[in-house]
Amino acid sequence: MSDYSKPLEGKVAVIFGVANRRSIAWAIAQAWKDAGATLIFNYQGERLKDKVGDLVEAFGEDTPLYPCDVTSDAEIDAFFDKVKTHTDKIDLMLHSVAFAPKEALENEFVSTEREAFRIAHDISAYSLVALSQRAAPMMTEGGSIIAMSYYGAEKVVPNYNVMGVAKAALEASTRYLASDLGKLNIRVNCISAGPVQTLAARGISGFSAMIKHYEANAPLGRSCSLEELGGAGVFLASDASGAITGQVLYVDGGYQIMGM
Numbered sequence: 001m002s003d004y005s006k007p008l009e010g011k012v013a014v015i016f017g018v019a020n021r022r023s024i025a026w027a028i029a030q031a032w033k034d035a036g037a038t039l040i041f042n043y044q045g046e047r048l049k050d051k052v053g054d055l056v057e058a059f060g061e062d063t064p065l066y067p068c069d070v071t072s073d074a075e076i077d078a079f080f081d082k083v084k085t086h087t088d089k090i091d092l093m094l095h096s097v098a099f100a101p102k103e104a105l106e107n108e109f110v111s112t113e114r115e116a117f118r119i120a121h122d123i124s125a126y127s128l129v130a131l132s133q134r135a136a137p138m139m140t141e142g143g144s145i146i147a148m149s150y151y152g153a154e155k156v157v158p159n160y161n162v163m164g165v166a167k168a169a170l171e172a173s174t175r176y177l178a179s180d181l182g183k184l185n186i187r188v189n190c191i192s193a194g195p196v197q198t199l200a201a202r203g204i205s206g207f208s209a210m211i212k213h214y215e216a217n218a219p220l221g222r223s224c225s226l227e228e229l230g231g232a233g234v235f236l237a238s239d240a241s242g243a244i245t246g247q248v249l250y251v252d253g254g255y256q257i258m259g260m
């Protein structure tokens with residue numbers, strides 16, 4: 001029987017993508033911690049070390065925190081080597097990482113340059129594959145891998161541009177990874193979040209108009225809160241979602257169902 005009051009008790013999680021207290025990764029980290037999980041964090045480069053360090057101290061001074069820029073296989077390997085100094089086994093991994101050059105997130109998609117396309121796909125989609133390669137061998141008792149996506153993966157959202165194409169690759173990667181890793185009882189799913197004000201969101205031209213559009217058109221009259229993303233993260237990490245893999249779960253006020 002699962003304990004639904006502490007559904008992640010005894011689970012060890014690695015979390016990629018905390019930049020500040022508005023980060024979706026931070027919301028899911030807090031929810032995972034409340035649900036009983038032990039957490040290990042990355043940070044992207046020295047610039048973010050102190051900021052992320054101050055945040056994760058809330059979980060105790062010795063909360064593990066290591067650098068990992070996902071564009072570097074060497075840094076990914078070094079990160080997982082550090083994880084192995086704490087634990088032989090991990091159960092959960094959150095991928096909450098995305099980037100595209102600013103000029104690719106304004107104007108028309110047709111003007112996307114080769115390098116911007118490559119960078120967006122490397123950081124926002126391939127990284128899920130690279131991280132899963134290292135995480136899966138440590139998920140010796142099965143596991144749950146969760147990545148963050150957005151509706152721009154399936155429909156055209158103005159200015160989202162190359163990030164929408166990268167999210168389509170991320171969602172497809174989720175399905176292929178779910179197929180490969182199912183035999184190890186490792187599940188791989190995406191949460192497709194409605195717009196929330198974060199650092200990454202600020203890079204998208206016209207982002208405030210997106211929020212207003214959801215308020216006007218989503219069945220619930222709004223997008224979603226960080227707390228609700230945390231709750232969805234707990235669900236997909238826990239045994240309650242034990243038969244769910246390769247899926248995209250929309251946490252978006254219902255916006256995705258609307259045709260008009």
Ligand SMILES: NC(=O)c1ccc[n+]([C@@H]2O[C@H](COP(=O)([O-])OP(=O)(O)OC[C@H]3O[C@@H](n4cnc5c(N)ncnc54)[C@H](O)[C@@H]3O)[C@@H](O)[C@H]2O)c1
Nearest residue numbers: 017018019023024044069070097098148195196198199200
């Ligand atoms: N904010 C939204 O409206 C929204 C909606 C749907 C999906 N998402 C997705 O949620 C995820 C988290 O974004 P967020 O909105 O919390 O913003 P955020 O800026 O707080 O998080 C993005 C994270 O990506 C990390 N990152 C970028 N390049 C990296 C690299 N090379 N190596 C390692 N880490 C790198 C940053 O350090 C940061 O921690 C992203 O995948 C984003 O696309 C966001």
